[in-house]
Amino acid sequence: MSGTVYLVGAGPGAPDLLTLRAARLLARADIVFHDALVHPETLALAERAVKVAVGKRSGKLSTAQRFINKQLIDAAHKYQIVVRLKGGDPMLFGRAQEEIDALVEARITLEIVPGISAAFAASAELQCSLTRRALARSVVFATPREAAGSKQNEWAKAAAAADTAVLYMAAGEAEHVSAALMANGVPASRAVVIVENASDTTRKVIATTVGELPAAAQGVGDGPALVMVGEVYADVQAAINAEVFPLSLLPSCKTA
Numbered sequence: 001m002s003g004t005v006y007l008v009g010a011g012p013g014a015p016d017l018l019t020l021r022a023a024r025l026l027a028r029a030d031i032v033f034h035d036a037l038v039h040p041e042t043l044a045l046a047e048r049a050v051k052v053a054v055g056k057r058s059g060k061l062s063t064a065q066r067f068i069n070k071q072l073i074d075a076a077h078k079y080q081i082v083v084r085l086k087g088g089d090p091m092l093f094g095r096a097q098e099e100i101d102a103l104v105e106a107r108i109t110l111e112i113v114p115g116i117s118a119a120f121a122a123s124a125e126l127q128c129s130l131t132r133r134a135l136a137r138s139v140v141f142a143t144p145r146e147a148a149g150s151k152q153n154e155w156a157k158a159a160a161a162a163d164t165a166v167l168y169m170a171a172g173e174a175e176h177v178s179a180a181l182m183a184n185g186v187p188a189s190r191a192v193v194i195v196e197n198a199s200d201t202t203r204k205v206i207a208t209t210v211g212e213l214p215a216a217a218q219g220v221g222d223g224p225a226l227v228m229v230g231e232v233y234a235d236v237q238a239a240i241n242a243e244v245f246p247l248s249l250l251p252s253c254k255t256a
Contacts, residue, residue, distance in 0.1 A: 002108050003030070003080040005072050007096055009089040009115015010034070014199035015041040017121065022113050030079035033071060035087045037224060039200075046083070065095060069102035076108045087224070089117045093143055093168050117141075119166040122195040122226050125203060128236050136163035136232050144177050145169040160184035164230035171196070171225040174217030181210050181229065191233035192216070197223035207233070207240040 006025050011017040026032065026042070029049040036055020043051060052071065054063040068084075075082045090096040090112055103110045119141060123130050130139045140162035142155040159165035160181055170177050171194055182188055188211030196204040202223065208216035210229065217227075 002076045003078075003082055004109045004111060005076050005082045005084060005099075005103055006111050006113055007084045007086065007090040007099060008113040009094075009117075010038045010042055010085050010087050011116040012088055012118040012121035012199040013037065013039055013197060014121075015039045015045075017116050017199055018042055018045075019113065019115065022115065025081070025083055025113065026085070029081045029083040031075050031081075032083045032085055033068065033075070034085040037087050038085055042085075049083070065098055069099055072099060072103060073106045073108055076103075076106075086115070087118075089115045092117050092141060118168070118195075118198045118224065118226055119228075122166075122198040122228065125198060126193065126195070126205070126228075126233075126236055128193075128232055130164050130166070130232070132232050136230055138162045139164045139166065141166050141168065143168045143170065144173050144180065156180035156184045159229065160186045162230075164228070164232055167227040167229065169224075170227040171217045171220045174227070175214040177227060178210055178213040186210050186229070188212075190229060191231060191237050193228045193233045193236050194220060194225055195228065196220050196225040198226065205236075205240065207237040 008022045008025060023045055026045040027047065029046045031050040031052065032046045033052045033054045034043060036053065054068045054071065072082060072084060084099060086094045088094065100110065131137060140158050142159050142165060144155055144167065159167065167177060188209060190210045192208045192210055192213055194206040194208065194216060204221070206216050206219050
């Protein structure tokens with residue numbers, strides 16, 4: 001009989017943002033296949049498990065997805081509890097569907113455990129809601145990153161049409177992102193906040209605009225970064241420029 005594969009969200013980074021269900025599964029896991037950026041303290045919860053790194057990092061040597069799929073299937077024939085630990089939430093830019101399809105085709109039992117995505121962790125740390133009454137009623141999560149052979153998508157059009165846009169894996173393509181947003185009608189003056197390493201002690205926040213994004217993105221390091229675009233971030237700009245942070249300390253940011 002085969003075991004069960006659990007696709008588990010590790011959250012944005014901080015170990016204490018892991019869900020209770022995820023923590024309990026890690027404690028029971030026989031083997032854990034984990035992403036590159038999972039916090040060591042999170043991995044330490046899987047005390048009895050074999051740990052296998054299968055992370056993907058932009059511009060660096062990565063494990064092929066088809067090989068990860070095969071590893072999960074093989075592990076399910078050997079172990080009862082197989083955990084595939086993914087950064088953030090498995091179902092958002094986590095290539096979960098490829099693993100789900102492979103497991104279903106192999107008739108392996110699977111369950112999915114949600115995690116906190118980086119967009120929500122970053123918003124919490126900025127103390128700035130993704131939505132705001134009378135200002136922001138729509139949110140788009142998008143990425144400009146395209147896999148080889150993928151069909152052309154209209155991420156910039158969708159991001160431009162939304163009141164708030166959170167762009168994953170976008171800081172490294174800042175020049176393209178800036179030009180694409182402006183080509184779709186976003187003003188160069190629209191507020192942008194870049195958040196690197198959301199929820200981690202090494203977090204970095206950079207306030208800029210769509211037009212100045214390429215220059216600002218040069219300040220981003222090797223950590224995962226979000227490019228957050230929208231009028232809601234004008235307050236964050238003001239707070240950072242006034243050297244008053246977090247946002248709640250700035251009187252003009254208090255809303256009814």
